Amino acid sequence: MSHIPQPRLTNDGVAFTVTVESVTHKCVVTNDAIHTLSAMKNIADADVDMMHLFHAYEATISGVARRLVAAGVPGHPLVMRSNTFCAPRTA
Numbered sequence: 422m423s424h425i426p427q428p429r430l431t432n433d434g435v436a437f438t439v440t441v442e443s444v445t446h447k448c449v450v451t452n453d454a455i456h457t458l459s460a461m462k463n464i465a466d467a468d469v470d471m472m473h474l475f476h477a478y479e480a481t482i483s484g485v486a487r488r489l490v491a492a493g494v495p496g497h498p499l500v501m502r503s504n505t506f507c508a509p510r511t512a
Contacts, residue, residue: 426438428472428475428476428479430471430472431449433449433451433452433500434449434450434451434452434453434454434455434471435449435450435455435471435472435475436448436449436498437449437450437475437479437482437483437486439483439486439487439490440487441487441490441491442491446486446490446498446499447497447498447499448486448490448496448498448499448500448501449498449499449500449501450475450482450486450501451500451501451502451503452471453502453503454501454502454503454505454506455471455474455475455478455482456474456503457503457506457507458474458478458481458482458506459474459477459478481506482501485501485505485506486499486501489501489505
């Protein structure tokens with residue numbers, strides 16, 4: 422059985438892994454992206470640490486990461502920035 426690393430803080434944000442079709446992929450969600458998610462939910466996060474916020478949104482972050490990997494979005498690791506979580510603009 423292989424070891425799957427736990428989410429961890431990096432200089433850029435939080436590094437984590439997702440598994441798509443039995444393959445583990447490394448991902449990073451940036452600090453800005455985590456703040457974007459919390460702002461969209463109207464949660465004041467100024468005093469909350471990044472790992473706490475990551476865990477609060479982990480299901481959303483991991484779900485988006487799995488969809489991006491399945492869609493073939495390049496990146497090793499796959500970097501998820503603020504714009505990853507912003508809804509596309511419609512005319």
